[in-house]
Amino acid sequence: MMKYLRLSTLMIVSTLVVTACGAGGDSGGDSSEQQLTWASTGGQFQEDEQEAFQKPYTELTGTTFVNVSPADQAQVRAMVESGNTIWDLANMSWIYAGAYCGELFEKLDNPKLDPSNFPEGTTTDCFVPTYRYANQFSYNADHYPDEKPTAIADFFDVERFPGKRIVFDYPKNGLLEAALVADGVPPEEVYPLDVDRAFAKIDTIKDDLILASSYGQIQQMLVDEQASMVLTVTARTIVSKESGANLVPVWDFNTTDIGVLVIPKGAPHKELAQEMIAFVTEAEQSATFSRLTGLAPARPDIDLNSIGYSETQLEFNAFLPDRGTTLEQDKPWWIENTDSLVERWTEWKVS
Numbered sequence: 001m002m003k004y005l006r007l008s009t010l011m012i013v014s015t016l017v018v019t020a021c022g023a024g025g026d027s028g029g030d031s032s033e034q035q036l037t038w039a040s041t042g043g044q045f046q047e048d049e050q051e052a053f054q055k056p057y058t059e060l061t062g063t064t065f066v067n068v069s070p071a072d073q074a075q076v077r078a079m080v081e082s083g084n085t086i087w088d089l090a091n092m093s094w095i096y097a098g099a100y101c102g103e104l105f106e107k108l109d110n111p112k113l114d115p116s117n118f119p120e121g122t123t124t125d126c127f128v129p130t131y132r133y134a135n136q137f138s139y140n141a142d143h144y145p146d147e148k149p150t151a152i153a154d155f156f157d158v159e160r161f162p163g164k165r166i167v168f169d170y171p172k173n174g175l176l177e178a179a180l181v182a183d184g185v186p187p188e189e190v191y192p193l194d195v196d197r198a199f200a201k202i203d204t205i206k207d208d209l210i211l212a213s214s215y216g217q218i219q220q221m222l223v224d225e226q227a228s229m230v231l232t233v234t235a236r237t238i239v240s241k242e243s244g245a246n247l248v249p250v251w252d253f254n255t256t257d258i259g260v261l262v263i264p265k266g267a268p269h270k271e272l273a274q275e276m277i278a279f280v281t282e283a284e285q286s287a288t289f290s291r292l293t294g295l296a297p298a299r300p301d302i303d304l305n306s307i308g309y310s311e312t313q314l315e316f317n318a319f320l321p322d323r324g325t326t327l328e329q330d331k332p333w334w335i336e337n338t339d340s341l342v343e344r345w346t347e348w349k350v351s
Contacts, residue, residue, distance in 0.1 A: 034063045036269055036276060040091040042069030045235070045293070049091070052289035053280050060279075063272065073104075076264045080104050085266035088273040094127050095172075097262040098335035101126035106263040106270050112278035117299055121328050122258050129258035129298035130280050131289060133234040134318035134326065135174025136254055138247040143228040152253040153182040155229055156201060158208050163228025166218055169211035171345040172334060174231050174255040175202060177327060181253045191330040195341070199348055211349065219243060237316050238294040249316050251324035258298065 038054065040046040046069060054065045071090040079085040080103075097105045105126045115123040122129045139149045143163050154161050155178060167173045179201035180190050202209070210227055212218045215236045221227050222245040230237070230247070241247045261280060263273045279285060286297035287307045294313035296304065304320060318326055334341075 034061070034272075035066065036063060036088040036273060037066045037068065037086055038089045038091075039068045039071035039075075039087045041071065046091075048289060048292040052292055053276075053285055056285060056288075057276060057279055063276075076104055080265045083266070085264050086268065087264050088267045088269050089261050089276060090264060091130075091259060091261055094124075094258065094260045094262070094331065095335055095338050097126045097260065098124050098331060099338075102265075104265050106265055106267060106273075108263075108274060108277070110271075110274035110278060113274065113281075117281070117301070119300055119328065121331060122298075124331065127260040127262050128277065128281065130261050130277065131259045131286070131293070131298055132256060132296040132319065133259070134254045134256045135178075135231055136234055136237045136316060136318065137178065137229070137231050137250045137252070138237055138316070139229045139250065140222070140225060140227070141246045141248045142225070148248070149229070149250055150252065151182075151250070152178050154250070155231065156182045156205050158205055161229070162208075164208055164210050164226065165205060165229045165231070166210040166212055166221055166227035167231045168215060168218065168233075169213055169349075171341040172257075172329065172338070174329075176341075177255045177329070178231060178253065187253060187325050187327050190327060191333050193333070193337075195344060199344070202348075219245075222247065234295060234316055234318065235293050238312055241312050241316070247316075251318075251322070253325045253327070254318050254323075255329050256318060256326045257329045259295075 038049070040049055046067060050065070050067065057063055058065070068087070071092040073092060073096045076087070076090065076096070079087065101107060101124060107125045108128065113128050115128065118128050137152055137155055144161060147160065149155070149161055155165060167175050176193055176195070176198040177190050179198040180194060181187055183197060183201045185194070210221065212221065215232065218230060218232050219236055219240045222230055222240040223243045237247060261277050263270055267273055281298050283302050286299065286302055289295065290297055290307045291309065294309065294316065296317065296319040304317070309317065314320070
């Protein structure tokens with residue numbers, strides 16, 4: 001992980017200093033004690049965060065928010081190493097928080113963030129989940145008017161089901177686990193991943209596989225019918241369906257994963273940031289965010305039937321009953337092996 005994060009920091013630090021001057025950070029006075037700087041993905045997703053989480057928290061406590069994007073791990077390192085952390089909360093991959101817990105990210109010590117409140121295997125000392133999603137296998141029904149895909153193995157069967165398959169260009173996209181299950185590995189035996197076996201299975205569809213550089217590209221290619229099958233995150237599947245792609249989910253095997261809010265080391269308002277994470281995972285806020293995005297709440301004690309999902313959101317919700325086998329991506333394994341997987345993925349693409 002170190003080689004991906006230990007980037008040259010001079011330019012980034014300069015940018016952060018400029019940002020800090022205009023971002024509404026600590027500037028003296030009591031008001032700074034009630035302001036959190038929130039880094040996230042930008043776009044509609046961050047707008048939904050503001051609507052579901054930030055606005056009600058401001059109404060409840062008076063705390064205000066400064067929103068910045070993107071939430072980039074290199075910027076976290078630059079801030080921490082320069083002693084100039086200006087972000088309080090960041091929505092970013094849990095891999096980095098797990099790999100650098102206590103070094104680049106604060107450990108959580110608020111009793112409201114009790115790991116027992118969350119699904120097993122979804123927490124570490126530095127994060128708890130704030131929402132859940134699936135890496136969803138779906139197909140375009142217009143491309144298969146007769147025989148329909150019904151199992152994850154069909155994603156890898158280009159003889160029976162010809163057509164392009166599209167995935168996000170990153171190894172933690174659910175494809176490796178799907179390849180192993182399609183190759184006969186029982187889901188409960190997928191981890192630790194047999195990487196050689198997984199890539200051998202993926203090789204069988206390499207000529208028919210599109211590696212998308214962004215989720216926006218996935219959506220556009222699905223809407224334009226340039227791909228017949230997709231393995232991608234819940235929210236993007238829903239948006240693609242709502243945008244005109246005639247997608248149908250396959251409830252056989254899908255991996256599940258989490259989103260997190262993490263606290264960069266040295267955050268100006270660490271304790272308040274932890275209070276905010278606890279607020280985010282409460283039932284009312286979780287339900288609002290889930291209704292806006294189609295994602296699932298982080299806590300399993302929240303009744304999915306209480307959320308008010310749309311018809312399309314319900315259609316693609318992997319956490320409802322009778323949705324086949326789901327496998328939570330193994331957090332310790334991915335934290336430990338991401339560097340080698342990224343290397344292997346990069347080599348495989350050009351081989």
